[in-house]
Amino acid sequence: MKKDLLKLLDLTREDITKILDVADQMKYNQKHGLPHDCLKGKTLAMIFEKNSTRTRVSFEVGTYQMGGHALFLSGKESQIGRGEPIADTARVLSRYCDGIMIRTYGQDEVEELAKYATIPVINGLTDFAHPCQVLADLMTVREKMTRLEGLKLCFIGDGNNMANSLIVGGLKCGMDVSVACPEGYDPDPKVLDFAKTVTDAKFTLCRDPKEAVAGADVVITDVWASMGQEEEAQKRRLAFEGVYQVNAELMKLAHPGAMVQHCLPAHRGEEITAEVFEAHADEIFEEAENRLHAQKAVMSLLMGGN
Numbered sequence: 001m002k003k004d005l006l007k008l009l010d011l012t013r014e015d016i017t018k019i020l021d022v023a024d025q026m027k028y029n030q031k032h033g034l035p036h037d038c039l040k041g042k043t044l045a046m047i048f049e050k051n052s053t054r055t056r057v058s059f060e061v062g063t064y065q066m067g068g069h070a071l072f073l074s075g076k077e078s079q080i081g082r083g084e085p086i087a088d089t090a091r092v093l094s095r096y097c098d099g100i101m102i103r104t105y106g107q108d109e110v111e112e113l114a115k116y117a118t119i120p121v122i123n124g125l126t127d128f129a130h131p132c133q134v135l136a137d138l139m140t141v142r143e144k145m146t147r148l149e150g151l152k153l154c155f156i157g158d159g160n161n162m163a164n165s166l167i168v169g170g171l172k173c174g175m176d177v178s179v180a181c182p183e184g185y186d187p188d189p190k191v192l193d194f195a196k197t198v199t200d201a202k203f204t205l206c207r208d209p210k211e212a213v214a215g216a217d218v219v220i221t222d223v224w225a226s227m228g229q230e231e232e233a234q235k236r237r238l239a240f241e242g243v244y245q246v247n248a249e250l251m252k253l254a255h256p257g258a259m260v261q262h263c264l265p266a267h268r269g270e271e272i273t274a275e276v277f278e279a280h281a282d283e284i285f286e287e288a289e290n291r292l293h294a295q296k297a298v299m300s301l302l303m304g305g306n
Contacts, residue, residue: 022297038304039068042098049075049104090116120302134165136290149174154216159187180212
């Protein structure tokens with residue numbers, strides 16, 4: 001039976017740990033020039049209905065490094081962008097390719113694609129979830145801190161796809177998770193319902209970033225207006241500005257030696273100051289690099305039969 005990566009809610013802690021272990025090995029292999037061509041002769045179809053830099057480049061390069069081929073399909077240029085049912089696209093691509101990665105708006109589109117595809121489907125981002133990014137985040141934290149369990153992860157900003165996936169991924173890995181966001185910008189109710197079921201880690205949702213960041217080992221933020229929310233930018237700026245920013249004063253409340261993560265692109269002076277960003281640039285860009293290795297691990301496990 002085929003497996004997909006649609007959202008972290010579908011994974012167990014053991015699943016996440018396995019992906020991170022394989023990602024570590026993929027990174028080692030790449031850095032040491034060791035062969036890892038587990039996708040030799042295989043093709044990944046990449047459907048993009050949202051623009052991308054890191055997702056496209058990391059998936060395309062990763063597929064190539066593992067001996068496979070990545071095929072770019074723009075939503076505007078493919079039949080899916082002209083109204084072809086997702087079910088039909090899924091069944092056609094299943095006869096040509098060995099895996100599908102999709103970056104789109106609705107989580108329902110990804111779920112429907114997986115329902116009708118007979119090949120693995122990977123969620124490259126939806127408005128609900130960003131599992132590949134959070135796997136890279138967790139990989140980066142584990143590299144620096146040597147563990148995940150028992151650490152405190154803090155997210156400050158919009159309760160968006162990043163917040164949703166960080167809450168799920170962090171809690172499933174035994175991390176305490178705190179989120180600070182303005183009223184009306186909470187994480188998805190399904191994620192909050194999941195958090196209530198977790199007994200071996202603590203979840204906190206609050207309005208005060210100072211409360212959320214206290215004692216945090218990892219501080220994470222994201223833009224106030226995500227892709228597709230450009231018309232809300234001014235409204236969101238009024239809701240977030242002056243409070244929901246990762247700055248030097250806020251970082252003083254975190255655990256000494258706390259790391260900072262940002263999925264990029266970053267708007268310096270809004271959700272994070274240039275000072276804090278540059279002080280933690282090595283961690284942030286290591287996180288960006290780890291998209292490559294984490295996604296190679298996912299493709300290896302789903303498409304490579306490893």
